[in-house]
Amino acid sequence: MQQRFYTITQLTQEFAITTRTLRFYEAQGLLAPQRRGRQRLYSPADRTRLKLILRGKRLGFSLSEISEMIGMYGKAPGEAGQLRLLMEKITARRAELLEKRRDIGLTLKELDEVEAGARARMAEIGGVFEDGAASIVREEEA
Amino acid sequence: MQQRFYTITQLTQEFAITTRTLRFYEAQGLLAPQRRGRQRLYSPADRTRLKLILRGKRLGFSLSEISEMIGMYGKAPGEAGQLRLLMEKITARRAELLEKRRDIGLTLKELDEVEAGARARMAEIGGVFEDGAASIVREEEA
DNA sequence: ACGTCTTTTTACGTTAAAGTCAACAGAGAG
DNA sequence: CTCTCTGTTGACTTTAACGTAAAAAGACGT
Numbered sequence A, B: 001m002q003q004r005f006y007t008i009t010q011l012t013q014e015f016a017i018t019t020r021t022l023r024f025y026e027a028q029g030l031l032a033p034q035r036r037g038r039q040r041l042y043s044p045a046d047r048t049r050l051k052l053i054l055r056g057k058r059l060g061f062s063l064s065e066i067s068e069m070i071g072m073y074g075k076a077p078g079e080a081g082q083l084r085l086l087m088e089k090i091t092a093r094r095a096e097l098l099e100k101r102r103d104i105g106l107t108l109k110e111l112d113e114v115e116a117g118a119r120a121r122m123a124e125i126g127g128v129f130e131d132g133a134a135s136i137v138r139e140e141e142a
Numbered sequence C: 001a002c003g004t005c006t007t008t009t010t011a012c013g014t015t016a017a018a019g020t021c022a023a024c025a026g027a028g029a030g
Numbered sequence D: 001c002t003c004t005c006t007g008t009t010g011a012c013t014t015t016a017a018c019g020t021a022a023a024a025a026g027a028c029g030t
Helices: A008-015 A019-027 A044-058 A063-073 A080-126 B008-015 B019-027 B044-058 B063-073 B080-126
Strands: A034-036 A039-041 B034-036 B039-041
Touching: A008 A019, A008 A044, A019 A044, A044 A063, A044 B080, A063 A080, A063 B080, A080 B044, A080 B063, A080 B080, B008 B019, B008 B044, B019 B044, B044 B063, B063 B080
Parallel strands: none
Antiparallel strands: A034 A039, B034 B039
């Protein structure tokens, strides 16, 4: 198995972030790349973790929340009390995510309405636009 | 029609925010309650706006993004160029929201996996828990 | 070996979104 | 009228999440 590594700039380019960001995440304990001398070497696993972090950010979670969530992925703890705690956290997170999904649904619906209004207004005043802007192809979902 | 109003503290209690937050939103131009003397009086419309703001926050949007989105809801502009711009913004927002929804789906799936692992681990070590914690009723969706 | 480019470390600066604190105004209860 | 609540304004502070700058150490092509 060939352990391929990524340099810091490769990751910054792939994900459109800065080196400062990556080092900051490391300082926060979210990443822990290997070192060759002083240089950081990011493994595929590190890259995956980074993707999880960025996904969390897109969803509006704070770095500490993200840290907690990623912590769950590690492995189920051996002790019963810890397991129960983990289950509680999962339940809480799930509720939060479902709420966000409802919020998104509402917002999308409202956007549709605004768009319909705009479209009507367009028809009223200007006729049709030259390019396809008036018949946007909707990105497929899920 | 009776115009019922809300005091600032009523809103803070209903939405679990502080007066500071409400005044801050006002300073940012997100709210504009009437005044009776110096006192703020929030109309039902103001309350609705506030709900939109908080929903935006839950989804991780910044206040200026929220401001822009709420601005769309106002009314379609009369000028064609403005209309087109509006449509573009709508399209961009929609894409963003759909991405978030995909992200949520992935995260939920991962949570399910973690939960399954935890459940298995539970069965392994401790048998079943006394209360219903081991058979969580899933919140209904949408 | 040399100059150039990348990377690291350290330190200070910045921005958004409030929190905290102080001083004061108005309104109603006793 | 005085006390107490609620609300207001203004100033200062805080926190998260980076940005920016400076100096030095490696890495790389020729």
